[in-house]
Amino acid sequence: MKAAFLGLTQSGKSTLVSAISGRPAAPMGATDAQEVMVSVPDQRLDWLTGLYQPKKTVHATIDCVDLPGLSFADDHGRAAARRLLNQWRTADMFVIVLRAFDNPSVPAYRDRVDPRRDLDELKTELLLADLELVATRIERLEKQVHKPSKTQARDKAEYALQLKLQEAIEAEQPIRSVVADQAGPEMEIIRALNFLTLKPMMVVVNAGEDQLDKTFELSDAAEGMEVITLCATLESELAALDADSRREFMDAMGLTESAAQKFVQSCYRTLGLISFLTVGTDEVRAWPIEAGTSAHDAAGKVHSDIKRGFIRAETMAYDDLKALGDEKAVKAAGKMRLEGKAYTVADGDIINFRFNV
DSSP: OEEEEEEBTTSOHHHHHHHHHOSOOOOTTOOSOEEEEEEOOOHHHHHHHHHHOOSEEEOOEEEEEEOOOBOOSSHHHHHHHHHHHHHTTTOSEEEEEEEOOOOTTSOOGGGSOOHHHHHHHHHHHHHHHHHHHHHHHHHHHHHHTTSOOTTHHHHHHHHHHHHHHHHHHHTTOOGGGTOOOTTSHHHHHHGGGOOGGGSOEEEEEEOOGGGTTOOOOOTTTTTTSEEEEEOHHHHHHHHTSOHHHHHHHHHHHTOOSOHHHHHHHHHHHHHTEEEEEEOOSSEEEEEEEETTOBHHHHHHHHOHHHHHTEEEEEEEEHHHHHHHOSHHHHHHTTOOEEEOTTOBOOTTEEEEEEEOO
């Protein structure tokens, strides 16, 4: 799972990535993307580790890509930003970081702190980048659709779809508003093109410490996106503390969860992800999957051989295990289940796959 962080210059994006990952922030003026792996905080794994005492505990991870700050203030900046966006079309989602904090020593983009304006500008540029790609495809398809070939029917279908996408973008509508069915035939046609405005997106408002209780009115501009508010500078300071000091500091500031926890939960919701768990004395592990995944496909997440030789999924809910204390008690209470291939895995399911290859 790869989350690309987008933000205008001086948005505090790199500080936020540092706070979430615990790694040093990218140097000021960096021109290359910085990638860091972020462990997904999961208190369930902490409790299961105490119960099973495994040799190792493996958290789910998110690959966070800190893209250089974008500027569309002139043609040079716009061209550089467009090249960068095109390089990261393969990201699974975009995290849009908006500056709301005021700091005279950090010049504001276009000389004004305005998160709503910045969001509108970023959305427009993503649309324009997609429009360029659509126009290129239309130009190419116009030459192909009249030539008899094995792909002529598909070319005609794509041509009609690209015209529809062009119309939507020109009306300032993202492609995801046109192609909503992830499993539909239209998605199958354009999936490989990796349109930017087809990606799931979330918004992080980077506020000052004195703005954490403030509501930023972005609902119409951020339609379809989850919006969370964080103070990247504060969270970066928290990340540098040891666990006890961090807890005391958070209590003093009235914070109930860290930036990493808040961010990851929002990422999971944005991507429609859940986690199932595997346990044992060798390893306790969280496995991220899309909500609605079958037990058969979840088995393949662990290993292709397990999916190929799938027999049953021995399943119990984490909440049942924690309430009852151990597996023996879960079985005695009739809470251990044997599920088939078609079973839809639920968040927090603890699964032991039975298989034969």
